[in-house]
Amino acid sequence: MVSAPVKLNRRSVAIQIRDDLRQRMASGEIAAGSQLPSEPECCEAYGVSRATVREAYRLLEQEGLTEVRPGTGRFVLPNVQQQLQGSVSLFASMTEFLTTAGFELSTRVVNVVLRQPSEAECAMLALAPTDSVVELERLRCGNGEILVHSVNVFDSKLIDTPVDETDWTGSVVAMFRANGRESAAATNDIQAVNLSAEVAKRFGLSEATAWLRLYGVAYDDRGRPLWFSDDYIRGDIRTFHVVERKADAVGVLRAVG
Numbered sequence: 001m002v003s004a005p006v007k008l009n010r011r012s013v014a015i016q017i018r019d020d021l022r023q024r025m026a027s028g029e030i031a032a033g034s035q036l037p038s039e040p041e042c043c044e045a046y047g048v049s050r051a052t053v054r055e056a057y058r059l060l061e062q063e064g065l066t067e068v069r070p071g072t073g074r075f076v077l078p079n080v081q082q083q084l085q086g087s088v089s090l091f092a093s094m095t096e097f098l099t100t101a102g103f104e105l106s107t108r109v110v111n112v113v114l115r116q117p118s119e120a121e122c123a124m125l126a127l128a129p130t131d132s133v134v135e136l137e138r139l140r141c142g143n144g145e146i147l148v149h150s151v152n153v154f155d156s157k158l159i160d161t162p163v164d165e166t167d168w169t170g171s172v173v174a175m176f177r178a179n180g181r182e183s184a185a186a187t188n189d190i191q192a193v194n195l196s197a198e199v200a201k202r203f204g205l206s207e208a209t210a211w212l213r214l215y216g217v218a219y220d221d222r223g224r225p226l227w228f229s230d231d232y233i234r235g236d237i238r239t240f241h242v243v244e245r246k247a248d249a250v251g252v253l254r255a256v257g
Contacts, residue, residue, distance in 0.1 A: 017056035095171035103142025154227035188216035210235035
């Protein structure tokens with residue numbers, strides 16, 4: 001039986017339940033190889049509908065943490081702790097990742113621009129050419145070193161405060177949450193790259209250093225686009241653990257510090 005659940009907030013309830021169960025698997029409270037509680041038991045423990053529990057369980061299956069055995073139930077995979085140990089979801093904010101990895105985090109806001117969206121941004125963010133977007137360029141530093149060069153672009157209407165009155169130094173995920181826009185998923189392309197000569201020169205960085213470029217769009221739990229991100233992450237601070245699934249399943253990519 002699931003023990004007393006965490007207090008739920010305005011985030012997607014299914015995602016919160018997924019996160020709580022995932023944390024319990026990582027800690028060993030829910031043992032590797034064990035059977036998950038039935039849907040009615042989970043409904044009672046969390047005070048939610050069966051559809052919500054089913055969605056939380058589906059998310060765990062997509063991540064390659066559990067499996068369904070027909071006629072028997074849902075089970076935690078034997079290697080679940082190895083998969084979860086030291087890892088975070090690719091979607092976790094950069095602030096969360098760097099802090100968890102032990103860096104003393106600081107943020108330098110390089111530029112904040114209010115402008116019209118490009119044709120590509122209109123397509124990615126479901127905007128009209130007459131809309132306005134915020135382009136936020138920042139450096140995320142750990143222990144005094146530049147670790148991430150980040151650019152985020154989003155519809156200016158999604159943030160309640162004026163651009164010149166907004167604190168841009170914190171997590172973008174947390175900022176959207178504070179504005180009632182809970183992020184639930186993201187699609188990202190990943191490339192191994194070197195910094196451009198222009199960026200390296202601007203910030204006094206070596207062009208020879210290996211970086212990972214992550215770029216893509218974040219969405220809310222209804223599939224609506226929230227922001228586009230284009231992040232360059234120093235290659236020696238983040239690696240990726242890939243969980244490969246059958247062709248009829250969804251592959252999961254996990255970021256590991």
